[in-house]
Amino acid sequence: MNELVLFIYFFSLTILLIFSSHGFIMLFYHIKYEKVTPKEKESAGNDPLVTIQLPLYNEMYVAERLIDAVCNIEYDKDLLEIQVLDDSRDETVEIVRKKVEEKKALGFNIEHIRREVRTGFKAGALKYGLGIAKGEYVAIFDADFVPTTDFLRNTLKFFHDDRVGMVQTRWEHLNEDFSMLTKIQALALNGHFVIEQSVRNKAGFFINFNGTGGVWRKECIEDAGNWHADTLTEDLDLSFRAQLKGWKFAYLRDFTTPAELPAEMNALKAQQFRWTKGAIETAKKLLPTLWKSDVSLRVKLQGTFHLTNNIVFPFILLAGILNVPLIFIKNSGPYDNFFNLMSVFVLAFISSFLFYLYAQKDVYVDWRKKITLFPIFMAGSMGLALNNTRAVIEGLLSRKSEFVRTPKFQNVKQSDSLVKNKYFQNTKVDTSAFVELILAVYCLIGVIASIYFWEIAALPFQLMFFLGFGIVSFLSLKQSLVKKKGA
Secondary structure, rough: HHHHHHHHHHHHHHHHHHOHHHHHHHHHHHHHHHOOOOOOOOOOOOOOOEEEEEEEEOOOOOOOHHHHHHHOOOOOHHHEEEEEEEEEOOHHHHHHHHHHHHHHHOOOEEEEEEEOOOOOOOHHHHHHHHHOOOOOEEEOOOOOOOOOOOOHHHHOOOOOOOOOOEEEEEEOOOOOOHHHHHOOOOOOHHHHHHHHHHHHHHOOOOOOOOOOEEEEEEHHHHHHHHHOOOOHHHHHHHHHHHHHOOEEEEEEEEEEEEEOOOOOHHHHHHHHHHHHHHHHHHEEEHHHHHHHHHOOOOHHHHHHHEEEEEHHHHHHHHHHHHHHHHHOOOOOOHHHHHHHHHHHHHHHHHHHHHHHHHHHHHHOOOOHHHHHHHHHHHHHHOHOOOOOOOHHHHHHHOOOOOOOOOOOOOOOOOOOOOOOHHHHHHHHOHHHHHHHHHEEEEEEHHHHHHHHOOOOOOHHHHHHHHHHHHHHHHHHHHHHHHHHHHO
């Protein structure tokens, strides 16, 4: 039995080491292509017709802010078409109707577009709007984004040749300092937006449209097969299909589009579940096509890592569960050679640390302060392992589920309150929170055992698993108490 536990644990850590060590590869390319910048197109003096799509579903707190921001973009009104793709079923409909009428009176070409049935969710809305869009280019913003006034001027100039199909901007965080939860999310997202997206683009690998904050060439979307609703990450799906068709993408690390981070744990878990499951669905759908394509082996390998990196979550969960009996096994049998070998897995931690260190260092003056949150980020990733493992399993088993939107609270300042927010009140506490609480108590046994057996090297990881599951479950269940207090 002990040997079986050791084998499963070793296998789990090997998978984690492989994916974590990919961070070393990202850092290598980051340094190699550090001075490479995207090519701009010289202005020809003729601005193109642009359609801006705003997919909404029950966004009563942020819809007006979004529409105002889009209408403030500096661009000729006669060359701008704004589609508010509103699938809402609450007060948002009336709020948007009034705001659209207000903007029409000011001379904007803006339409409030409603569908009878929310077929295909966000992908369906975007496809519906594209069918009647007049623009040569299509910019897309989710409800929690606030594009800057120079957005189009700074993105359209990167369509420098006819094969550039999409330009993506880096996400900036409106409410990064709202809470510890938003600070940790910002640190995590910076790894993707500062390092991964930039490095992949500069090195000639595939990148992905992030669902918002970017501009597509309409011809590219249509040529790639248009929006599909058979995965929960329609943006990742279309991105790979377009690049497999030969389209080029441009990523602007140094031009940002501000957005609001989820300020509540259950909202974050719903978002993480959708992203994780959608990536697995997309991997199942497109990996065969990727490997049959004519792209180079290096692009195929990087694309495979890109599509499959969420597979680590079941192995994080396994490692967390097996960490506890491992303490007792180590102190009850002749396994010294095995545990000496295990020290190699510290490379996974080093790789991850350096990856996120550079992600903060490249864009923040106070990066030293921000990287101190890394242990809490690691603990949070461990705490979300149960939630995301469910997503991986459902994706692998092809179990279909609804596109659950991330509720927007418009919580930017620390003084903003969630208590009276309708979407906060309606957010459900998933039963997984109780399982996470049980796992936290279970991992506490590992912490106590590590102290008892004086296993100092194991203690930090035992603590991170305990704190991760404990914090995630506490913040998930805390919502119920806050609701009662605010009632």
